[in-house]
Amino acid sequence: MTTDQHHSVTGGAVKSTAVLDDSENLLSIRNLKVVYNSSIEAVRDVSLSVSAGKIVALLGANGAGKSTILKGVSGVLFTEDGEIENGSINFRGENISELMPDLIVGRGLVQVPEGRRLFAPLTVHENLVMGGHLVGSKVLAERLEFVFELFPRLKEKASHISGYLSGGEQQMVAVGRALMSDPKLLCLDEPSLGLAPQIIDEIFKVLRKLRDENGASILLVEQNAHRALEIADYAYIMENGRVVMDGAADALANNRDVKEFYLGLGEASEGKSMRDVKHYKRRKRWLS
Structure with missing residues (x-):
């Protein structure tokens, strides 16, 4: 320890x-x-x-x-x-x-950054290939199939320009591109x-x-x-x-303070005043 x-x-x-x-x-x-x-x-x-x-x-x-x-x-x-x-x-x-x-x-260690940051002029397929550019053709094909199984929508739009996809589809491409490097x-x-x-x-x-x-x-x-x-x-x-x-x-999800101030449940979501919030801030000092 x-x-x-x-x-x-x-x-x-x-x-x-x-x-x-x-x-x-x-x-x-x-x-x-x-x-x-x-x-x-x-x-x-x-x-x-x-x-x-x-x-x-x-x-x-x-x-x-x-x-x-x-x-x-x-x-x-x-x-x-x-x-x-x-x-x-x-x-x-x-x-x-x-x-x-x-x-x-x-x-x-591979990161999917906030905002996706795709190669917008490239297709979905080309973006995914960029993620696996260091591997051979056989492994590349296997990883592409793996990503397409996870996100069937990407297989349907493999030839589409990434910059024209919806935000959700772009996020799928971003995750898939990261997975291409295993x-x-x-x-x-x-x-x-x-x-x-x-x-x-x-x-x-x-x-x-x-x-x-x-x-x-x-x-x-x-x-x-x-x-x-x-x-x-x-x-x-x-x-x-x-x-x-x-x-x-699961313990955090059931914690009273977490419910009130991070999950929007309990008293904090029922019009609690700033005075109550200040009280919470004083009460939670022991956390830090």
């Missing part, structure tokens, strides 16, 4: 639990601090883990630091004048904190953003299937806590650059 501690939720109670040794985790982030422009602290002393074959959700409001974590994991902080000032990111037993993005992808860890940044509920259902169903039938490991960054907790095994909640709560997804 390590000496690192998290705030863990079991039922409605919160307790401190020791984190398992890093050798048992596919991804281990320890005491991470990220700053932008050498002055703006975006993430402070964050520790989290992803075990093989699990879906781990990273939840919180916009600006909580979730996407910064993914950028650090993917090695792209430098594109926004961000840097890791302290802490470590270990993937499959190797510290990847200072590796360039292409080397991180080569080690099997990642050891798939990281998704806000996959439900701007999508209709039916499309979100379809994409999250695929994520659950990838874990249950293919043993996939997934780090899911989401603002939609309700959707994420439905499919996750474990989850972390961030506020103001810090992890304030973590635990098994």
Whole structure:
């Protein structure tokens, strides 16, 4: 066991639990601090883990630091004048904190960024092929078939220009393109953003299937806590650059504070006043 501690939720109670040794985790982030422009602290002393074959959700409001974590994991902080000032990111037993993005992808950690970022002038088929450009033709064909089985709609639109697809279809292409590299860890940044509920259902169903039938490991960054907790095994909640709560997804989903302030259930969704919100902020100080 390590000496690192998290705030863990079991039922409605919160307790401190020791984190398992890093050798048992596919991804281990320890005491991470990220700053932008050498002055703006975006993430402070964050520790989290992803075990093989699990879906781990990273939840919180916009600006909580979730996407910064993914950028650090993917090695792209430098594109926004961000840097890791302290802490470590270990993937499959190797510290990847200072590796360039292409080397991180080569080690099997692949991100689906917020906003899809497809090659808009290319077809669906061409975008998918770009994701598997390092493998031979036989393996490429097998992976294409695998993606088309997950997303039958993409097979129907394989020759369509990606830039003309709906937002949901573009998100399917983005996930499919990432899967073409056969990642050891798939990281998704806000996959439900701007999508209709039916499309979100379809994409999250695929994520659950990838874990249950293919043993996939997934780090899911989401603002939609309700959707994420439905499919996750474990989850972390961030506020103001810090992890304030973590635990098994079902325990978090049934926690009173999480219900009120992240799932929109309970008293907080019934016209609670700002005074009550301030009271909650005082009451939750023990979480941080």
